[in-house]
Amino acid sequence: MSTPPLPPPFQIPANLISAPASIVIPLHAIPLGGPATAPQNYKLGLLVQATDDQGHASAAQLFEFDTGGQGFWMHPTGSLPKPAIADCTLQISYTSGISYLAQPVTLRLTFPEATATLGTTVTVGVIGKIENAQFPIFGAFYGDFGAALQAFTGDAATPGSLLTALAQLPSPYNNGFIVDVGGYPPGSRSAGSGAQPRVIVGLTDALRACFPQAVPMNAAAPYAGQSGPVNTFAETLIQAILTVNGASTPPIGVVFDTGAPQARVHTGNVVGDQFKPNTGDTVTLVPVPPAGAAPVPPFAVLDFVVGNPPNGAGSASQGALNIPAGYINTGLNPFYSFPLMFDLQNGLVRFPALSNS
Numbered sequence: 223m224s225t226p227p228l229p230p231p232f233q234i235p236a237n238l239i240s241a242p243a244s245i246v247i248p249l250h251a252i253p254l255g256g257p258a259t260a261p262q263n264y265k266l267g268l269l270v271q272a273t274d275d276q277g278h279a280s281a282a283q284l285f286e287f288d289t290g291g292q293g294f295w296m297h298p299t300g301s302l303p304k305p306a307i308a309d310c311t312l313q314i315s316y317t318s319g320i321s322y323l324a325q326p327v328t329l330r331l332t333f334p335e336a337t338a339t340l341g342t343t344v345t346v347g348v349i350g351k352i353e354n355a356q357f358p359i360f361g362a363f364y365g366d367f368g369a370a371l372q373a374f375t376g377d378a379a380t381p382g383s384l385l386t387a388l389a390q391l392p393s394p395y396n397n398g399f400i401v402d403v404g405g406y407p408p409g410s411r412s413a414g415s416g417a418q419p420r421v422i423v424g425l426t427d428a429l430r431a432c433f434p435q436a437v438p439m440n441a442a443a444p445y446a447g448q449s450g451p452v453n454t455f456a457e458t459l460i461q462a463i464l465t466v467n468g469a470s471t472p473p474i475g476v477v478f479d480t481g482a483p484q485a486r487v488h489t490g491n492v493v494g495d496q497f498k499p500n501t502g503d504t505v506t507l508v509p510v511p512p513a514g515a516a517p518v519p520p521f522a523v524l525d526f527v528v529g530n531p532p533n534g535a536g537s538a539s540q541g542a543l544n545i546p547a548g549y550i551n552t553g554l555n556p557f558y559s560f561p562l563m564f565d566l567q568n569g570l571v572r573f574p575a576l577s578n579s
Contacts, residue, residue, distance in 0.1 A: 226520035232574035241338035244424040251408035263483035272329040283364040290479025291368035293384035295347040310350040321353040371455040383445040398425040402561040433572030473510040475549035482553035493548025501529040
């Protein structure tokens, strides 16, 4: 059986992206270096400035843009106070080995490079201690701008939950966002080769019409943001069938993660060792909409040969998520191929139209 097609590379019409309906936040692609013979890996970052209720302000710094990370974690710079370790009640660890101890603080965030004025007040993990690294991490970033759609901590009733800032922007910009990396290397497919990758906040019906392949996200409980309730979703946003060299899993969870340079298969009692990818293996991933969802033509979100640039892949026995069945973290791979829309208002991940649909 042939693999369903990937959505094609897609250039979003410029006339559909303009304030006040939509705002663009540029992303910066940071090369990670490594052996000259290996595919170049990248991290993405965006510029953020923060101010507390006493008027203390951070410098505008780059933070890693991480759709696989929960909440915003920032190293204080400028006049923003560094918390005492005794006040750091939050801790997070990443697959890179980096860990943060942080204090939850309410801050006003602004995005200096956005195409229109944009800001929001959210709870941030202000870092008092970093372990296994030093700032700036990866030579560029002063923390992690998590854009995963589940809460790190908090509850439905009490403001102060650590949630992605993108879901707490003022209306209409909190209804969803598009991650448009623009090819590999990042930006190479954009108009005027080399244009910056970007996040587009504020979805319109015209933009949604460009992304008709819609798969419902796995919903979780709403949480209390600083300005009202925020819909959240599971970290494994959708289910899909993973195939490695012709062997296929039943539907497993999928994490779309801009913070991971490469795809990673996390094995478990369903995703066995036979699905660990090796150089030369063909890897495909085909979404499976939940029962009762609107039908869509079959399509793939991954289809690559391990080792062909930019398609590295690895495996791990489990990972940050406690999912006994196993799951797959896509890394940046699908984002290089096509833009992805996270429609928070309607609870959907949206993909561009197939060439023949």
